[in-house]
């Protein structure tokens with residue numbers, strides 16, 4: 387598994403391990419059965435065909451056993467893990483960092499509300515490749531927003547992140563393997579993903595949905611840094627104002 391650097395990563399890794407153990411057991415079981423049937427039912431050992439077939443109920447019990455293990459994995463592990471990820475998003479008390487992430491062919495952009503904590507006015511009529519978030523440059527709340535187009539954006543370590551994922555053209559998919567999050571970016575929708583980075587360093591965003599001929603190079607980078615480093619970067623970016631066009 388790639389390095390895990392988020393709080394919920396361990397749960398995801400455990401689920402993947404248990405699913406693979408079940409798959410491994412099924413693989414060994416089926417291969418064993420395959421070899422058994424080749425030996426047991428070969429022509430030499432069975433000169434006369436038997437039309438009754440299996441008389442034992444072993445296969446039924448095995449099938450029930452597999453179904454029970456699958457139910458335990460689904461109900462006991464997968465559903466609670468998913469519920470934990472989406473049912474109770476971090477509230478104000480947990481001081482989450484909120485940002486919007488916009489995908490476009492073939493790049494990722496990020497947008498933060500800036501030091502005033504208020505999102506600037508956004509409208510699709512302002513949106514273009516140089517202003518993917520459709521920011522209204524004239525709006526007072528916009529002027530201190532932070533938007534990052536091509537360079538890496540920063541996130542503080544050990545604080546929950548709520549990233550609202552969207553797309554301005556086709557369907558993309560925001561994937562950060564280290565954060566153990568994958569979420570489709572769909573035009574017209576803003577879908578939150580929640581994770582808490584637990585390690586500092588550079589992390590990659592890849593696009594996990596075939597989106598055109600530049601799909602493979604659609605890479606983004608974010609840096610997880612200390613709270614102090616994040617604050618300094620955020621203040622500087624907020625002072626500079628958001629990108630609302632390429633020129």
Ligand SMILES: [Cu+2]
Pocket residue numbers: 489490492557558559593594595596597601604
């Ligand atoms: Cu893409």
